[in-house]
Amino acid sequence: GLLVLVGCLESSLRLEFAVGSMAITSLILLGAHYRDFPADLGTFHEALNLVRRTLPVGVALICTSLAISVPIWIYQSVAGDSAVGQFYPAVHLQAAAVIVVSGVCQAQSSRVSAAFADRDFVAFRSMLRPMLQFAGILGSLGILAAATFGAGLIRTVFSAAFSIAWENLVLFAIAVLFFLLSSVLGFAATASRRFHLMWRPYLAVPAVASSTAAVLIPWLGAPGLPLALTAGAVAACCAPLFVLRRTGAFR
Numbered sequence: 001g002l003l004v005l006v007g008c009l010e011s012s013l014r015l016e017f018a019v020g021s022m023a024i025t026s027l028i029l030l031g032a033h034y035r036d037f038p039a040d041l042g043t044f045h046e047a048l049n050l051v052r053r054t055l056p057v058g059v060a061l062i063c064t065s066l067a068i069s070v071p072i073w074i075y076q077s078v079a080g081d082s083a084v085g086q087f088y089p090a091v092h093l094q095a096a097a098v099i100v101v102s103g104v105c106q107a108q109s110s111r112v113s114a115a116f117a118d119r120d121f122v123a124f125r126s127m128l129r130p131m132l133q134f135a136g137i138l139g140s141l142g143i144l145a146a147a148t149f150g151a152g153l154i155r156t157v158f159s160a161a162f163s164i165a166w167e168n169l170v171l172f173a174i175a176v177l178f179f180l181l182s183s184v185l186g187f188a189a190t191a192s193r194r195f196h197l198m199w200r201p202y203l204a205v206p207a208v209a210s211s212t213a214a215v216l217i218p219w220l221g222a223p224g225l226p227l228a229l230t231a232g233a234v235a236a237c238c239a240p241l242f243v244l245r246r247t248g249a250f251r
Helices: 002-010 015-032 044-079 081-085 088-107 109-117 121-157 160-191 199-220 224-247
Strands: none
Touching: 044 081, 044 160, 044 199, 044 224, 088 109, 088 121, 088 160, 109 121, 109 160, 121 160, 160 224, 199 224
């Protein structure tokens, strides 16, 4: 929860939103994994074990957040504040799509976790498959919509001030596709409850996104931002796959 608080503050959100995000994320994790927690948290040792076990999940969350924030910071330093603001419609649509996919994943949370706990990897993969398909279809429809009538949609819903986003909306839609897939895979990795395996592969996610942004944004300008976000999203797909392969769920 504290890591989420730091991440929200570093993303230039207001303090009340950062505290709210910390509280909501903590409640979600407690509700999803309460069976793993000791029955009595009265001693300092047990509370410390609880923090130690759940800390890698916070590291994964903050790394995923930084994979989005750092490329935006780099673009802001190159193009200025107003240029970053013009990408607001694309980022807003991405957040809406991620919420939809997260809701689908949470609806299957208990069944997926139970299948992994029983080491029934066939059932585990069979339940993940439709969620990945849903995320892939939703992301593909977003790419198609961005390519066909995305510019008109932004012009209608927002205003002409966001014209820079029209040219790069398809690139953003591609990044959203991989972010949606990474959300499902990250959910699967969390459902495995092998938290100690999560933090190392997720450290590579912001590293890939920031290094790509540092190279592409000064070179390409505005298109470099969605390309850097896509690179970070692909890395965010690979990190939970690494965890799932280590657990034996994927071979």
